[in-house]
Amino acid sequence: MKFILTSCICFLLLSCGSNTTIVNSWNDPETTISQEHFKKVLVVALVKDEATRRTTENRIASINPVFKTSYQYLNGMNLQLTNEQKVKILKDENFDGVLTMRLVSTEKETNYVPGTNTSIYYGGFDGMYTGIYGYGFGNWYGMYSPNFYTPGYYQETTYYMVETNIFSLTKNKLIWTGTTKSSYISDIGLTVDEIMKTLYKQMIKDGSVSQK
Incomplete structure (x- = not known):
């Protein structure tokens, strides 16, 4: 998938350290991301806080023009529409893919620091x-x-489990999903960068994205 490859180049230039790891992933056995050749992908941050939603979507949208923020198309004026009506809006706007990101859970771990x-x-x-x-x-x-x-002392760390899904609108199905585990979130934008970088590496391992 061309836009993902371009995105990765930017992410790999970030700091080597990362507070994000992959937990699990799944890809459709019949369809890879590379095969879809997405041209216009809607980015949807499924969070209650509007400021966090916009920060997350804007961060991903800044990677490549192919990404478009959902708040431009799905907002207070049309959120009450049915799923079929929402999909029609996206198809009328020539979207062929959707990327969703949502926080699924938080976990606390206590470790002893000698x-x-x-x-x-x-x-x-x-x-x-x-x-x-x-x-x-x-x-x-x-x-x-x-x-x-x-x-020595005991240190409690909060981990955030984030699920990212990629849908094909042309095939109307989920083609890839991955869950990441992040800690020390002080900057939403930088955390989104880490998540996307980690997901891209996993997509390569899964064979859903080609490095060529």
């Missing part, structure tokens, strides 16, 4: 202070290392 003892880095007197003049500054500093001991 303490640190600087004496293992700066010490070396074997319990004696004699012969101090023969050592470098690092060894002398080790005499005071107990004052720099950091105790």
